[in-house]
């Protein structure tokens with residue numbers, strides 16, 4: 052079935068079998084292997100991508116269901132050699148060990164970062180409650196998220212002040 | 216884990232969707248896919264044909280009709296949680312939505328899908344039982360309006376016939392006499408509940424309870440209505456001892472099954488405590504937060 056998607060700003064058209072999961076489509080058809088696949092039944096969150104700007108699990112979506120929609124994967128975060136602010140914060144605060152859960156964590160946090168929302172630690176834990184990490188014990192992930200979100204919020208407030 | 220092969224059609228009209236599924240006993244509707252796709256991947260479901268109803272605009276939208284709110288089947292969990300009209304007119308549903316799965320799943324999963332799926336541990340069926348909702352369906356033989364108490368059965372069974380579609384759900388609009396409460400316990404926020412309760416009640420001008428209903432979560436083989444609340448609470452200014460008596464009576468009728476989350480005794484206690492907390496919230500009594508029952 053003909054499926055046209057925009058991924059990280061680029062258009063792709065492929066003929067896909069209806070049963071192909073979006074996660075497999077991204078990895079095997081488009082070669083975007085940054086999206087990781089853990090449980091393949093919606094529990095672990097490692098396959099999280101943005102669909103029209105909102106986080107969804109790519110393993111609980113059929114590739115054909117993404118026809119004419121806009122996706123963002125972890126490959127869309129860094130530009131050239133510059134890491135994204137979220138990636139910088141995860142590096143600075145040791146927010147990853149093996150890195151398997153990291154793309155999902157980043158994509159889950161990205162819309163919050165873009166909205167420059169400042170969250171408490173409890174709210175951060177709630178926001179990433181659908182993402183499992185087997186390594187870090189979550190503490191450094193919460194610290195990474197707090198650092199990135201605070202920086203985004205500071206920047207937005209500074210910008211608003213400068214304009215006002 | 217990969218789904219078995221199937222055909223896939225994006226429905227362009229309600230009638231076409233109904234015709235396609237009705238004429239093939241192994242065909243299924245797919246909405247948000249958040250229950251169905253995991254079942255396909257685990258190969259617990261092997262449909263021949265999936266008919267995607269998610270692009271049908273007639274199933275979208277929330278609107279006020281007389282003294283009810285009509286919620287289209289395609290309304291996503293995230294919309295139920297956030298839409299101002301739902302928060303204002305059906306606050307119990309918005310509160311329950313925050314407990315349905317994780318944010319990524321709430322962005323895809325649909326209200327109609329959760330109602331049709333009818334998991335005993337799901338939040339929306341319990342909330343609909345509490346609110347006395349009506350499920351509006353369509354099939355090749357026409358429209359039906361099914362009271363929630365006649366809709367949900369045991370073990371994922373519902374009143375739906377093969378090829379019958381949930382079109383919308385109507386819930387009574389909250390007014391100044393309406394009260395609600397919601398409480399749930401799960402290991403991790405967003406996981407299916409170990410136990411929970413949704414309460415909807417009405418008071419009169421004097422603050423006496425004129426009606427009260429509760430839907431229980433993970434309390435039995437299907438979405439469950441709490442028994443006996445009306446006899447104990449209606450006609451009274453509800454206080455803590457009345458709540459305790461009502462909960463104790465209801466608890467005796469519960470029969471959750473033992474599973475990996477706990478023995479049936481433990482799960483019964485969790486449901487009863489959730490009901491107590493939800494009733495406290497609804498009747499604005501003290502001690503709704505983190506208070507443990509001493510018994």
Ligand SMILES: Cc1cc2nc3c(=O)[nH]c(=O)nc-3n(C[C@H](O)[C@H](O)[C@H](O)COP(=O)(O)OP(=O)(O)OC[C@H]3O[C@@H](n4cnc5c(N)ncnc54)[C@H](O)[C@@H]3O)c2cc1C
Pocket residue numbers: 092093094111243244245246247248249250251252253268288314315316317320323324325326327328329331332334336337338339375379380381382405406407408
């Ligand atoms: C990890 C995980 C955790 C979850 N936790 C929870 C939770 O805590 N609480 C909870 O309530 N749910 C939970 N869910 C399930 C989620 O809420 C689903 O979104 C919901 O159960 C089904 O909605 P859907 O739109 O995704 O339906 P689908 O998966 O598309 O369909 C489910 C079933 O309903 C049928 N169907 C769908 N729409 C209609 C319709 N309009 N009319 C008739 N039949 C229809 C389909 O044929 C299918 O049989 C969880 C899911 C996952 C993966």
Ligand code: FES
Pocket residue numbers: 087088089090091092093094095096097098099108109110111
């Ligand atoms: S791989 Fe998608 S949620 Fe685990």
Ligand code: FES
Pocket residue numbers: 146147148149150151152153183184185186187
């Ligand atoms: S860093 Fe290894 S799973 Fe999270």
